[in-house]
Amino acid sequence: MPSNEICIIGAGVAGLKAAQTLVDSSKFSSKDLVILEAQDYAGGRLLTSDVKESKLGLKYDLGAAWFHDLLSNQTLADLVAANDPDIFDVGKDGYFDNKDRKVYNQDGPVNMIELKLNRVVEEMEKFIEIYFHDSLDVKDVSLSEIIEEYKRKVMVWYNLG
Structure with a gap:
């Protein structure tokens, strides 16, 4: 099992920004981080719908206002x-x-x-x-x-x- 120094819970905007900030600080590399996400995608509540789920048959942004x-x-x-x-x-x-x-x-x-x-x-x-x-x-x-x-x-x- 890999050993990481930092575990970030959630690959939403805040989690991704935290990871980027840590890597940009030059104190950590991406190999020092692990991001755990419950969904099968990154971005959290920033998500574009699937056309099949839309009543209008169009993609739309769900945004962060669910x-x-x-x-x-x-x-x-x-x-x-x-x-x-x-x-x-x-x-x-x-x-x-x-x-x-x-x-x-x-x-x-x-x-x-x-x-x-x-x-x-x-x-x-x-x-x-x-x-x-x-x-x-x-x-x-x-x-x-x-x-x-x-x-x-x-x-x-x-x-x-």
């Missing part, structure tokens, strides 16, 4: 909640990616199935943080009440009832 994160993106949450296919059809206009990441430790791949509950707990923690940071006037509630609020929002976001 809607993401229902927890803190009210515009996206409103579009999903409206449930109006003429405005935004989640099944056709949206792409939901909640796939597992490949995680490795010193013994090899980690069994992510055992960690699925952890993902829900992390999302709930973020929801609670955002819930109370949106306004100083939010009434303090019990953990049970905030979990019920989270469950209610999830049901709306994922059109579960």
